Amino acid sequence: MTSTPQHDIAEHLQTVPHxxxxxxRLVSQSDDHCEIAIAYADHLVGDPDTGVIHGGAxxxxxxxxxxxxxxxxxxxxxxAAIATLDMRIDYMGPAEPGFDVHARAHCFKRTRNVAFVxxxxxxxxxxxxxxxxxxxxxxxxxxxxxxxxxx
Amino acid sequence: xxxxxxxxxEGRGQDIDALVAAIPYAQFLGLQVDRQGDGxxxxxxxxxxxxxNVNLPAIHGGAVGAMLEMTAVLxxxxxxxxxxxxxxxxxxxxxxxxxxxxxxxxRAIVTRHGRxxxxxxxxxxxxNRNKPVAAGHGHFLLSPLDST
Numbered sequence: 001m002t003s004t005p006q007h008d009i010a011e012h013l014q015t016v017p018h019x020x021x022x023x024x025r026l027v028s029q030s031d032d033h034c035e036i037a038i039a040y041a042d043h044l045v046g047d048p049d050t051g052v053i054h055g056g057a058x059x060x061x062x063x064x065x066x067x068x069x070x071x072x073x074x075x076x077x078x079x080a081a082i083a084t085l086d087m088r089i090d091y092m093g094p095a096e097p098g099f100d101v102h103a104r105a106h107c108f109k110r111t112r113n114v115a116f117v118x119x120x121x122x123x124x125x126x127x128x129x130x131x132x133x134x135x136x137x138x139x140x141x142x143x144x145x146x147x148x149x150x151x
Numbered sequence: 152x153x154x155x156x157x158x159x160x161e162g163r164g165q166d167i168d169a170l171v172a173a174i175p176y177a178q179f180l181g182l183q184v185d186r187q188g189d190g191x192x193x194x195x196x197x198x199x200x201x202x203x204n205v206n207l208p209a210i211h212g213g214a215v216g217a218m219l220e221m222t223a224v225l226x227x228x229x230x231x232x233x234x235x236x237x238x239x240x241x242x243x244x245x246x247x248x249x250x251x252x253x254x255x256x257x258r259a260i261v262t263r264h265g266r267x268x269x270x271x272x273x274x275x276x277x278x279n280r281n282k283p284v285a286a287g288h289g290h291f292l293l294s295p296l297d298s299t
Contacts, residue, residue, distance in 0.1 A: 015205065016202070016203055016204075016205070016211070017199055017200050017201070017202040017203075017205065017211075018200060018201055018202055018203050018210075018213060019211070021179075021200040022213075042175060043175050043176065043178070043179040044176055044179065045174075045175040045176060046174060046175075046176045046236075047174075047236050048154055048173055048174065048175065049153045049154055049235075049236075053176075054174070054175075054176035054177075054221075055217070055239045055242070056176055056180070056214075056217020056218070056220055056221060057176060057213075057217070059213050059242075060211060060212075060213020062213075063211070063212040063213040063216060064211075064213060067212070078206070081204055081206070081207070083246065083249070084212040084244075084246045085246060086244060086245045086246065087212070087216065087243070087244045087246075088241065088242070088243040088244075089216075089241060089242050090240070090241045091239045091240060091241065143206045143207065144207075145206060145207060145208075146207055146208075146249075146251060
C-alpha cells in the first residue's frame with residue numbers, strides 16, 4: 001500500500017489555510033503512516049485556567065494526519081478530493097501545556113471508495129497518547145468549485 | 152475554577168458571551184453565540200483561515216469538529232452551573248455535507264445529564280436547518296458546583 005510522497009504532504013500543509021493557521025508541520029512519513037505536529041501556542045488554548053490546548057485543535061491535527069495517509073499515492077490532489085465520513089476521538093488526558101502535540105496516523109485498509117484510519121495524538125511518546133481516533137474517509141470525492149448560488 | 156468562578160462572582164454565571172471571549176481557541180476560530188428563545192445557537196462566520204479544501208472551497212473537518220465540540224460544551228455550561236469547564240471524554244462526528252465558505256450555525260441538546268457525565272447531541276448547518284453539514288455526539292465529564 002503506497003501513499004502520498006513526503007514532499008507533497010509538507011507542501012500540502014503549507015497550502016491548506018487551516019493547517020497553516022494551526023502551524024502544522026510534517027514530522028515523518030512512510031507508506032503506511034504519517035506524523036504531523038503543532039507547536040504549543042497561546043491562541044490554541046481551550047482552558048485559560050490550565051493553559052491546556054483545546055480539543056478542537058487536536059481534532060484538526062488528527063483529521064489532517066488521518067486524511068493525508070488515507071489518500072492513495074496515485075490519487076492526485078488536484079484530480080480528486082477525499083472527504084471525512086466520520087471520526088471518533090477518545091480523550092485520555094490533557095495535552096501538557098508548553099509541549100508540541102503530535103498526531104500519528106496509520107491507514108490499515110483501503111477499498112475502492114473508502115479508507116480506514118487509526119490515529120493517536122501525544123506530547124511525549126506515541127505509547128502515552130492523549131487522544132486516539134478512528135476515522136473513515138470517502139476517496140475520490142468532487143474537487144471542482146461549488147457553483148455560486150444566488151443568496 | 153477561576154474563570155467560571157469570576158463570572159459567577161460578577162453575577163454573570165450564564166454569560167456565555169463572556170465565556171467565549173475568555174477562551175482563546177474560540178476567539179481564534181471566531182466563534183460567536185446567539186441567544187434564541189430559551190436556548191443558544193453558536194455562529195461561526197466564514198473566514199479564510201478555516202478552509203481545508205481551497206478548490207471547493209470547504210471548511211476544514213477539524214474546524215467543523217472543533218465547532219461541534221464547542222457547541223456541546225457551551226450548551227452544558229448554559230444548562231448547568233459547573234465548577235470547571237466540562238472535560239471531553241469522547242466525541243463522534245458524522246460529516247454529512249461539505250461545509251461551504253459561508254456562516255455555520257450549531258445547536259446542541261443535552262440528551263442525558265448525570266451527576267458526573269453528560270451525553271450531548273449536536274448538529275451544524277448553513278443555509279438550511281434541515282440540511283445539516285455535520286452531526287455528532289459526545290460524553291463530557293462534569294464537575295457539579297455543589298460537590299467542590
